[in-house]
């Protein structure tokens with residue numbers, strides 16, 4: 678794919694670069710906010726799984742003032758957590774860490790000087806394998822990890838927003854979220870492709886069960902949970918409302934829009950707002966540039982195995 682062909686096919690990808698967002702996912706959070714008014718009264722916000730940082734940019738611009746460098750919103754604190762390093766953003770403190778670790782929760786609380794967060798958002802995604810069942814399972818694990826860490830840092834009444842895959846066992850996740858939040862809505866922003874099973878849960882009014890002590894255990898890993906959750910009935914079956922968000926005037930992320938150029942004006946490529954700082958493909962590029970990706974080199978670097986010894 679040429680470097681501008683994605684521009685031509687994906688309107689949100691193009692708009693993200695034009696508006697200076699690090700990733701097109703910024704529009705998902707903006708459209709969720711438009712629907713749910715997520716940012717009103719928020720002074721302490723946590724962005725879980727934040728790299729490369731477009732959701733943190735949205736938090737920074739919306740909570741601190743119009744522009745990222747804005748002087749307003751001095752009392753606002755934003756913490757971004759990711760396994761990967763992320764280029765700095767004004768007003769955003771970064772923790773390079775794992776959201777499944779209690780030490781990460783402690784670090785967030787330290788940054789907030791013991792105060793709980795008003796809002797936790799999580800756009801976390803594992804590397805997809807293409808095996809749908811595996812991907813859904815791992816995504817569910819990540820969502821539960823995000824929920825676990827959220828129970829350590831969120832204030833009662835606070836809001837939690839997270840990416841969810843609407844797979845066949847999504848009812849179990851809804852049930853678990855409903856234990857902690859009185860309002861749970863599943864929402865699909867218009868910038869999220871219809872072809873993707875991705876959606877977002879907007880969980881409002883954090884109200885953990887009385888006596889609940891936050892911990893990092895994960896019920897999905899407990900094999901005694903041997904229930905088919907889609908067979909649950911009556912009050913045990915939780916049906917969560919589903920809401921498409923971003924009004925109909927917003928661009929449809931599954932459509933291709935023609936480039937709108939003024940007469941006589943040529944198309945100009947816009948580079949990404951923030952190129953990756955340590956992409957996983959860096960090593961492969963280095964090897965290719967130095968002609969080290971050839972089969973002979975790979976073979977000569979390979980450790981000896983009994984299979985090699987018997988090979989002709």
Ligand code: SAM
Pocket residue numbers: 699700702703725726727728729730731732733758759760761774775776777800801802803819
């Ligand atoms: N919201 C981001 C944005 O707008 O730029 C994009 C997030 S990206 C889709 C998913 C991120 O989840 C990756 O950067 C990945 O490193 C992170 N991630 C996955 N598992 C994680 C974990 N256990 N702890 C912290 N981050 C994790």
